[in-house]
Amino acid sequence: MLMLWAGMCIALVLPCLLPPDAAAKPQRTYLFRGDEDYPPYEYMQNGVPTGFNVELLQTVARIMNLDIRIELGPWSEVRSQLEAGKIDGMTGMYYSPERDQNIDFSPPFIRTYHSIFTRSESGLSDLDSLVGKDILVQRGDIMHDFALKRFPNSNVVAVETQAEAMRLLTMGYFDAALLATIQGLYNVEKLGLENIITVGSPIEPRDYCFAVPEGRDELLSSLSEGLAIARQTGAYRKLYDKWFGRFNPPSFIEKWGDEILVALAVCLGFLAWALAWSWFLRRTVDERTSELRHELAERETVENALEKSEQRYRRLVENAGDAFFLLDGSGIIRDVNQTACDSLGYDRSELIGHTASQIAPDYQAARNDRLFEQLRVKPATFRTRLLCKDKRTLPVEVRLAAFSEGNQRYFFGIVRDITSRLQMESDLVRAKEEAENADQAKSRFLANMSHEIRTPLNGMLGMLQLMEDTSLTKEQRLYAHEAIQSCNRLTQLLGDILDISRIESKKMQIRNEPFSLAEEFKTLSTLFEPSARQKGLRLIFHIDPEIPPALMGDPSRLQQIFSNLIGNALKYTDAGTVSVQATLAGSEQGKACDILFTVEDTGTGIGQDALQHLFEPFMQEDNSYTRRYQGAGLGLSIVKRLVDLMQGSVDVESTPGKGSKFSVRLPLAVSETGIKPTAPDKTDSAGLDMEGLRVLVAEDDRVNLLSITRFLEKHGMIVTSAGNGEEALELLRNNRFDIVFMDIQMPVLDGLEATIRIRTLPEFKEVADIPIIALTAYALRGDREEFLAQGMSGYLSKPVELDALAKLLSGIFAETALAKRKQDGQPRKDDSPASPA
Numbered sequence: 001m002l003m004l005w006a007g008m009c010i011a012l013v014l015p016c017l018l019p020p021d022a023a024a025k026p027q028r029t030y031l032f033r034g035d036e037d038y039p040p041y042e043y044m045q046n047g048v049p050t051g052f053n054v055e056l057l058q059t060v061a062r063i064m065n066l067d068i069r070i071e072l073g074p075w076s077e078v079r080s081q082l083e084a085g086k087i088d089g090m091t092g093m094y095y096s097p098e099r100d101q102n103i104d105f106s107p108p109f110i111r112t113y114h115s116i117f118t119r120s121e122s123g124l125s126d127l128d129s130l131v132g133k134d135i136l137v138q139r140g141d142i143m144h145d146f147a148l149k150r151f152p153n154s155n156v157v158a159v160e161t162q163a164e165a166m167r168l169l170t171m172g173y174f175d176a177a178l179l180a181t182i183q184g185l186y187n188v189e190k191l192g193l194e195n196i197i198t199v200g201s202p203i204e205p206r207d208y209c210f211a212v213p214e215g216r217d218e219l220l221s222s223l224s225e226g227l228a229i230a231r232q233t234g235a236y237r238k239l240y241d242k243w244f245g246r247f248n249p250p251s252f253i254e255k256w257g258d259e260i261l262v263a264l265a266v267c268l269g270f271l272a273w274a275l276a277w278s279w280f281l282r283r284t285v286d287e288r289t290s291e292l293r294h295e296l297a298e299r300e301t302v303e304n305a306l307e308k309s310e311q312r313y314r315r316l317v318e319n320a321g322d323a324f325f326l327l328d329g330s331g332i333i334r335d336v337n338q339t340a341c342d343s344l345g346y347d348r349s350e351l352i353g354h355t356a357s358q359i360a361p362d363y364q365a366a367r368n369d370r371l372f373e374q375l376r377v378k379p380a381t382f383r384t385r386l387l388c389k390d391k392r393t394l395p396v397e398v399r400l401a402a403f404s405e406g407n408q409r410y411f412f413g414i415v416r417d418i419t420s421r422l423q424m425e426s427d428l429v430r431a432k433e434e435a436e437n438a439d440q441a442k443s444r445f446l447a448n449m450s451h452e453i454r455t456p457l458n459g460m461l462g463m464l465q466l467m468e469d470t471s472l473t474k475e476q477r478l479y480a481h482e483a484i485q486s487c488n489r490l491t492q493l494l495g496d497i498l499d500i501s502r503i504e505s506k507k508m509q510i511r512n513e514p515f516s517l518a519e520e521f522k523t524l525s526t527l528f529e530p531s532a533r534q535k536g537l538r539l540i541f542h543i544d545p546e547i548p549p550a551l552m553g554d555p556s557r558l559q560q561i562f563s564n565l566i567g568n569a570l571k572y573t574d575a576g577t578v579s580v581q582a583t584l585a586g587s588e589q590g591k592a593c594d595i596l597f598t599v600e601d602t603g604t605g606i607g608q609d610a611l612q613h614l615f616e617p618f619m620q621e622d623n624s625y626t627r628r629y630q631g632a633g634l635g636l637s638i639v640k641r642l643v644d645l646m647q648g649s650v651d652v653e654s655t656p657g658k659g660s661k662f663s664v665r666l667p668l669a670v671s672e673t674g675i676k677p678t679a680p681d682k683t684d685s686a687g688l689d690m691e692g693l694r695v696l697v698a699e700d701d702r703v704n705l706l707s708i709t710r711f712l713e714k715h716g717m718i719v720t721s722a723g724n725g726e727e728a729l730e731l732l733r734n735n736r737f738d739i740v741f742m743d744i745q746m747p748v749l750d751g752l753e754a755t756i757r758i759r760t761l762p763e764f765k766e767v768a769d770i771p772i773i774a775l776t777a778y779a780l781r782g783d784r785e786e787f788l789a790q791g792m793s794g795y796l797s798k799p800v801e802l803d804a805l806a807k808l809l810s811g812i813f814a815e816t817a818l819a820k821r822k823q824d825g826q827p828r829k830d831d832s833p834a835s836p837a
Contacts, residue, residue: 029067030219032057033081034091036072037161040186040243041208042091044072052243053092056109057210059235060226066219074160076140085213089223093211094142104214106223107298108207109236114143115198117169117184118176126200130154136165136177143178146204163187170196178203182244224302228295322416323396329372329409331356331363343417345389359386372409375402383418395422456703510645514671515555517543517582517595523559524580528566532578537570540579547584547595550671557642562599564639565662569601573659576602585665592669600661606654614652615640639664690809691716696737698728698754699775700746708741708775711805725749729757732767739812744776744787751776752790759791771812 034042034053042051049072061068070091072078081087083102094112095105118124124133132154137144139158147156157174159165165177166187177184181202188196210223230236264272323340327333336351344351344359356363362384374380379401386394399414464483472480521541532539562580569578578601587593606614615636643650646666654660695717699705709719720735722728726749728742740758742751755772758764771793774784784795794808 029069030088031069031071032089032091033071033073033078033087035075035078037163038075038183039163039190041183042072051091052110052239053208055239055243056227056230056236057091059230059239060210060223063229063235064222064226066222066226075138076160079140082211082213087213088216088219089210089212091210092208094206095209096142096206099211102214104212104216104220106210106212106220106227107295108209109227110208110240112206112208113181113202114146114178114204114206115181115184115202116176116200117166117179117188117196117198119170119172119195120197121195122175124176124199127203130176133175134173136169136174136179138162138165138179141180142206143180143204147178163191166191166193166196228299231291231295322414325356325411325413325415327356327411327413329411334410340415343388343394343415344386350389360384361387372402372411375400375411376404386415395419397421456701460703510557510642511554512552512669513554514550514552514673515558516549517547517551518549520555520558520562521580521582524562524566527563528570531570535570535573536575537573538577539566539570540577542579542581544581544583547582548593548670550673551593551595552669552671553646553666557646561639561642561664562597564636565599565664568636569599569603569660573601573603576659578602592667594665594667597664597666598661599664600659602659605656605658606652606660607656611652611654615650693717693739694735694737695719695739695741696722696728696731696735697741697775698722698725698746698751699741699743700724701743704743708805715806723747725751725754728754729764732758732764732770737767737770739809740770740772741775742772742792744774752787755791773808773812 034049034051036042036044038051040051042049042053044050049070054070057068057070060066078087078090079093082090082093092109093099093103093105095108099105116124116127116130124130127150130151133151134155134157135147135151137147137156137158139160141162144156144158147154159168162177162179162183165179166184168174169177170191170193181198184198187193210220210227212220212223227236320337320339323343324335324337325333325340326335333351333354333356336348338348341348341351346359351359379399381397381399383395383397386396388394395418397416397418399416401412403410403412460483464480467480521543525539525541529539566578566580578599581598581600583596583598585594585596640650643664643666648664648666650665651663652660653663693716695712697705697708697712697719699708699721700723705721709721712719720731720737722731724746725742728740728751729749731737732740742755744751751774758770758772759768772791773794773796774787774792775796776787784797787795794812796805796808
């Protein structure tokens with residue numbers, strides 16, 4: 001009685017001792033579920049959950065000020081929801097190591113046993129007598145797994161509830177049922193099953209606990225603490241006696257009281273009462289002592305585990321390479337690790353208890369409330385700076401998170417020194433800028449070198465072409481022809497080097513325009529047929545008829561690819577055949593197709609050692625001083641890089657002495673608009689009379705001026721020369737010309753600026769539409785388009801082939817009114833000055 005009164009006093013006084021905010025409205029409602037048919041632990045009565053587990057959980061919730069909602073349902077469904085984390089906990093669940101892998105359990109609040117229930121006439125006595133029998137269990141109950149393992153050859157049947165198992169057992173359909181002892185006795189009493197008894201010793205003692213999904217540490221801690229308080233205050237014992245008192249084994253007095261009272265009613269009455277009371281008190285003390293020992297052992301185990309966990313995490317934090325800071329909601333530093341002290345130069349005592357603004361000048365305490373809500377949802381990473389004790393500024397990257405313990409808010413920051421990273425980033429930016437500057441310098445160097453090489457080359461080629469057109473002996477004509485071919489080969493080499501440079505600097509663009517593969521093959525045939533015929537070779541072109549007639553791509557680059565491949569095949573083949581084929585390798589209806597091009601020859605072939613380096617720049621199979629075939633080794637490198645730019649692939653197969661086969665696979669879109677018909681070439685340089693045309697040539701190089709002047713004069717034109725753009729403008733102010741050839745790079749005033757002035761200044765409005773031809777050594781890709789965009793009428797790159805010059809002149813004058821006047825016989829006023837050339 002004394003312990004009962006003490007428990008009641010503690011229960012009354014405890015709410016007054018709790019902190020004020022313990023009575024505050026909880027922040028959330030926890031959902032607990034249990035078995036809807038598991039009396040007396042938990043079941044539905046008039047639509048309301050009740051039972052020992054339900055009332056115990058409600059008592060714990062009141063003690064810990066938890067807002068809970070209890071729902072009951074089918075056991076298998078509730079268990080699945082718990083394992084999936086869809087509910088906050090279960091009102092009761094047996095502990096097992098298997099379940100503990102993904103479910104967290106509170107300390108046990110009752111130890112239960114299981115028994116064999118059978119009919120009184122069955123003759124069963126223990127577990128061994130159940131072998132081969134028909135056994136009932138509740139689905140999902142711990143005895144379900146036990147029966148399946150213990151009686152693999154018996155007929156084990158699982159039903160939804162233990163009450164259903166009892167009904168089926170009493171009807172004689174099964175031999176026995178393995179059920180929880182107290183619940184089974186409850187159902188026997190409730191259902192009035194007089195022929196059902198328990199046999200054998202209790203089996204499978206299990207601890208009954210509250211269960212939560214794994215990771216709900218805060219909720220589990222509250223449940224454990226509330227359960228301990230319920231035990232200490234006597235609230236637990238009161239509930240236990242209410243629900244299970246009548247199912248405990250009868251005491252000696254209860255079992256033999258009538259006989260003793262009859263025999264010793266008078267003389268031994270008082271003694272019997274005294275003995276019975278003494279025995280009851282001793283049992284109560286023993287039970288309470290056992291419970292307290294169990295609770296103390298559990299608490300000691302938990303405290304040891306917590307201490308080990310704290311030590312483990314403290315060692316982890318202290319040995320981390322990053323600085324750790326713990327701040328409260330007011331921005332006060334509550335804890336740091338040693339790395340934080342070492343990084344900033346402070347002792348731990350100099351940091352803990354001080355505000356974050358001491359070391360973080362960018363910290364703003366006013367933002368803490370809003371920041372806390374944001375960081376609680378999602379941690380943030382940002383860069384800032386910290387102040388060291390020696391006044392140095394330390395650049396850092398901060399990973400900041402927020403959490404709460406009760407009503408106290410905390411910020412947890414992981415701070416990393418990024419001094420080295422910033423230096424690396426700065427070095428990378430500087431290296432990138434240097435690389436870009438180097439690339440620009442390289443481009444400027446190539447442009448200048450192209451100009452400087454092409455200018456004298458143009459003079460040589462012009463003079464040689466003029467020489468070839470004079471009266472020469474057969475031997476002299478041969479020399480001139482070979483010299484011209486050497487100039488052309490040098491021009492091609494220069495173009496290849498520039499192409500390689502443009503590809504490497506990613507400045508080469510692949511156009512996408514309609515073209516006809518048949519027309520491109522026809523052009524290639526016209527170009528290479530004379531060379532093949534001269535060597536006695538058969539040059540064969542074949543196109544798969546399934547290839548669409550109109551495709552999208554860059555025909556000029558296709559010409560460059562196959563010109564290199566066909567040129568190599570002809571160069572390395574002395575007899576036999578060179579075949580070029582295009583076949584359809586795959587297609588998407590009406591949109592795109594893969595075309596496989598092959599260039600196959602019967603030439604000398606390529607050795608295996610050279611194949612792996614074949615597409616490298618300046619690579620040739622024969623690098624000796626006595627090599628048979630000439631070339632710089634850039635052709636196949638350009639082929640490989642152009643094919644890569646077109647998202648294609650190139651492969652080679654070769655056998656020395658038998659020939660080689662190059663395969664190029666390209667994805668090409670199908671043109672939806674088809675090919676626009678090209679107008680027939682109506683210009684003919686031989687048939688167009690250019691006699692008497694007045695030409696202004698602006699050129700600062702003496703040799704180039706001489707070659708172009710002599711060529712134009714041979715066609716009957718009247719040539720006036722200017723050494724720079726300013727002289728050209730002065731001549732245009734005072735004289736009339738039919739066409740202007742304008743070099744780009746000249747002293748005083750360059751040709752591009754001179755052209756812009758002619759097209760735009762009012763003083764030149766009468767000659768603003770005069771044809772101006774760019775005659776320049778600037779031959780990089782994009783130069784032609786730039787010059788034409790600035791107002792030039794045509795473009796010829798140095799070295800100039802005189803045939804190309806004549807064709808350009810024919811094309812320009814065939815479209816002008818001047819040509820029409822000439823055809824009509826109209827005279828022209830000759831007011832041009834005498835040519836200094």
